[in-house]
Amino acid sequence: xxxxYDYRKKDYPYHFWLVQFVVFSYCIIRLASRDYSxxxxxxxxxxxYTRPFLSVYPSFLLEIFNTHFVYWFVDYPSSxxxxxxxxIAISLGVLGLIGVFxxxxxxxxxxxxxxxxxxxxxxxxxxxxxxxLLAVLLILSFSSSSSFYCLxxxxxxxxxxxxxxxxxxxxxxxxxxxxxxxxxxxIDVGPWWPFFLHLExxxxxxxxxxxxxxxxxxxxxxxxxxxxxxxxxxxxAGIITLVGELAFxxxxxxxxxxxxxxxxxxxxxxxxxxxxxxxFLGSTFILLLCLDWNSFFRGATIIYxxxxxxxxxxxxxxxxxxxxxxxxLISSEDPKSKDLVTQNGKSNFVVIEESSSERHxxxxxxxxxxxxxxxxSLAFLSKIPFxxxxxxxxxxxxxxxxxxxxxx
Amino acid sequence: xxRATWLYKVLLVGSFLGFLFPVLSLFSRLSANEGKYxxxxxxxxxxxxxxxWIIYFPSWHYGEDIGFPYNLxxxxxxYGLISLLVLFFFRKKFSPLVNRIESYLVGNKKIYIFVxxxxxxFQSKFFAGWWFHGIGGWEFSKxxxxxxWGTQAPAKYPQxxxxxxxxxxxxxxxxxxxxxxxxSGKALIAFTETNCTIPINxxxxxxxxxxxxxxxxxxxxxxxxxxxxxxxxxQSLYPEHNPYARIDYNEFNVSKITKVEYxxxxxSSDGYVxxxxxxxxxxxxxx
Numbered sequence: 001x002x003x004x005y006d007y008r009k010k011d012y013p014y015h016f017w018l019v020q021f022v023v024f025s026y027c028i029i030r031l032a033s034r035d036y037s038x039x040x041x042x043x044x045x046x047x048x049y050t051r052p053f054l055s056v057y058p059s060f061l062l063e064i065f066n067t068h069f070v071y072w073f074v075d076y077p078s079s080x081x082x083x084x085x086x087x088i089a090i091s092l093g094v095l096g097l098i099g100v101f102x103x104x105x106x107x108x109x110x111x112x113x114x115x116x117x118x119x120x121x122x123x124x125x126x127x128x129x130x131x132x133l134l135a136v137l138l139i140l141s142f143s144s145s146s147s148f149y150c151l152x153x154x155x156x157x158x159x160x161x162x163x164x165x166x167x168x169x170x171x172x173x174x175x176x177x178x179x180x181x182x183x184x185x186x187i188d189v190g191p192w193w194p195f196f197l198h199l200e201x202x203x204x205x206x207x208x209x210x211x212x213x214x215x216x217x218x219x220x221x222x223x224x225x226x227x228x229x230x231x232x233x234x235x236x237a238g239i240i241t242l243v244g245e246l247a248f249x250x251x252x253x254x255x256x257x258x259x260x261x262x263x264x265x266x267x268x269x270x271x272x273x274x275x276x277x278x279x280f281l282g283s284t285f286i287l288l289l290c291l292d293w294n295s296f297f298r299g300a301t302i303i304y305x306x307x308x309x310x311x312x313x314x315x316x317x318x319x320x321x322x323x324x325x326x327x328x329l330i331s332s333e334d335p336k337s338k339d340l341v342t343q344n345g346k347s348n349f350v351v352i353e354e355s356s357s358e359r360h361x362x363x364x365x366x367x368x369x370x371x372x373x374x375x376x377s378l379a380f381l382s383k384i385p386f387x388x389x390x391x392x393x394x395x396x397x398x399x400x401x402x403x404x405x406x407x408x
Numbered sequence: 409x410x411r412a413t414w415l416y417k418v419l420l421v422g423s424f425l426g427f428l429f430p431v432l433s434l435f436s437r438l439s440a441n442e443g444k445y446x447x448x449x450x451x452x453x454x455x456x457x458x459x460x461w462i463i464y465f466p467s468w469h470y471g472e473d474i475g476f477p478y479n480l481x482x483x484x485x486x487y488g489l490i491s492l493l494v495l496f497f498f499r500k501k502f503s504p505l506v507n508r509i510e511s512y513l514v515g516n517k518k519i520y521i522f523v524x525x526x527x528x529x530f531q532s533k534f535f536a537g538w539w540f541h542g543i544g545g546w547e548f549s550k551x552x553x554x555x556x557w558g559t560q561a562p563a564k565y566p567q568x569x570x571x572x573x574x575x576x577x578x579x580x581x582x583x584x585x586x587x588x589x590x591x592s593g594k595a596l597i598a599f600t601e602t603n604c605t606i607p608i609n610x611x612x613x614x615x616x617x618x619x620x621x622x623x624x625x626x627x628x629x630x631x632x633x634x635x636x637x638x639x640x641x642x643q644s645l646y647p648e649h650n651p652y653a654r655i656d657y658n659e660f661n662v663s664k665i666t667k668v669e670y671x672x673x674x675x676s677s678d679g680y681v682x683x684x685x686x687x688x689x690x691x692x693x694x695x
Contacts, residue, residue, distance in 0.1 A: 007515075007516055007519065008515060008516075033649065034614065034649075035614050035635075035638065035641070035642070036614075038613060038614055038615060038631060038634060038635065039615070041630060041631055041634045042621075042627070042631075043624075043627055045471060046471075046620070046621075046627075048470055048471035048473075050469075050471065050472075050473040050474055050475070050620075051475075052475050052477040052480060052481070053535055053540065053544065054535045055433065055468070055469060055474075056429050056430055056433045056481070056484075056533050056534070056535070057429055057433070057468075057534055057535070058468035059468060061534070062535050062536070062537055065535075065536040065537035065538065066537030066538070067537070079634065110538070113538075114537055114538045117537065117538065118537060120615075120616050121535075121537065123615065123616075124473070124615070124616065124617040124618070124619075124620055125616035125617050126535065126540065127540070128616055129649070131538065131539065131540070134538040134539075135538065135539060138538070142518050165516050165518075165519065168519065169518070169519055169522070172519065172522075172523070173522070173526075176523075176526050177542060178542075179542075180526075180530050180541055180542030181542040181543040181545075182542075183530070183542065184541065184542045184543060184544050184545045185545030186545070187483055187484065187487045187545065188480060188483060188544050188545035188546065189545045189546070189547055193545055193547060196547040196549045197547045197548065197549075198547060198548045198549045198551065199548065201548045201549070201551040201552070201553075202548040202551055204551070204553050205548075205551045205552070205553065205554070207577070207580070207581055207584075208553065208554050208555065208581065208591055208593075209593065210574055210577045210653065211573060211574055211577050211578050211581060211591065211593060211675060212572065212573065212574065212593035212594055212595060212653075212673065213571075213572050213573065213574055213595070213607050213609055213653045213655055214572060214593070214594045214595050214596045214607070214608075214609045214610075214653070215593065215594070215609070215652070215653060216651050216652055216653065217611075217650070217651060217652055217653040217654055220574075220576075220577040220580045220581070221580070224580060224584055227584065276651070277650075277651035277652070278651055279649040279650075279651070282649070
């Protein structure tokens, strides 16, 4: 838990701006590529919440949450009303994207998209792949107005707590969403879920259905590949899915595994798309927000032992290529360093990133890699647990001095 | 309960509701539609005197398409019961973790309230419109291939049915099979006022799970005719999130459909020649 993404710290607004940009852009794409007006053509008797997930509880409770309680008092809207309602929602998305009343736009879009989803729930489905988008819109609507960017004014770039907690909130929401999905597999099927998954049977049936244009779209070549890979592939894919989903909440406190977990979920969505035609790839936009993008902008202080040649050379090299001036070097003999580091005697090579506590060894190196463009490829590789493990072992074997100086 | 944290209380209440409501929902389903499911249940297991009272249970389900997902709901209910018992009997073991999480999150009320809400939703299985208890778990062990070994002799059929088959995928499937085979499927063909034909699928409607509308001829044709004038937009703006097969409507330029034919098709392949071996019209939807 030492690496918990602490919402109480201050941070730069860049990640928040990315959330604003991505969420409003995704809203526009979704709304421009869908047509909800057809729900205005449906007879009223079809609005009866038939699906098992929805109807455990009396439907009036759900109608309070999806805002369809308004139809207790007024008639269902016509297709023309819904058509214009959707156009208004797109306009709000554009306003939010350019930073004009983004907080209000986020709240209005949350209500409108929840309302659209309500039509889907009332007729014959539960979700349309927009749950995470709705949740993040709600976070934006709760966020401080000063955190949003606006294209028509000079935006504040100082570190503030208001920029940080919404990002923690995004991590938390996405983490809960995927982890509970993993738990559902254990509850709905059991711990033996990977054994019963049988993706090869899905692939066979999907491939057979794909012969008829009346049926679902699947990627026939992908289905054939899965078929040929057989039951064992299905089992392995099941294990990876289950572990990946259950562990997803770890994006909050294991930053090293964020990239791995996010990539894993993207692959899962992509495979579902290829094999079943269910396109939840839009969630990738939200998944990408679960990487710590501010780590490229935060400054870091390196406290090093000037008497150690390895350390001195390394920090000189990093400083030389520190194009964005993110790094501050302090000699451990400098009295200032005593104020910054807790004296646990563990290491005399310490990196302290803004909004974070001191880091030693490979964790310290990983932070430096994010700051120096020359090392960005290493920053990427450091996110892959196996590669990091291998690199540390190789370093120990072939460059013992470097290992002892910087990695221990 | 006096010193219990809110998180603990929410866990407890959520678990209780999660135990109770799936079972109550099954009762509600049994008494719905004048005991349609209840009749089937009594027919299969007996005990009419014991189960008959369920017909008086207040139901919150109505209309067609009510499922009876007893297996899923019983699992949810058992999970709720186990959670409840664990929370009750192992409270001391849970308290440090729950207290730690709560004391950290309580610093930001928005985050704290959401966590309480998400925990409640997960435990109680309440569907809150914009948030729910996560994607369900399902598997495909009951999926069975529709392939029947052996071919059928070719039969006469209207040529427009050829356009409803994805021939490239048929070739791929044929290559993957070692023996001649026959497979069955469906085709939907729309007819214009000038008697032109085009294969369609339910993706055209842009409704999630639209199958239920096929049982209502009037509504089905009405929905198709609502979408037909927008078919160009559909083609250009709605390409990828539709789970149905992609059909090229670029050359299709009409404003009205007068008839839709629903066909049962059989396709046969001996590994070299792929044909439509039989075609039976299942239903016709007239305007």
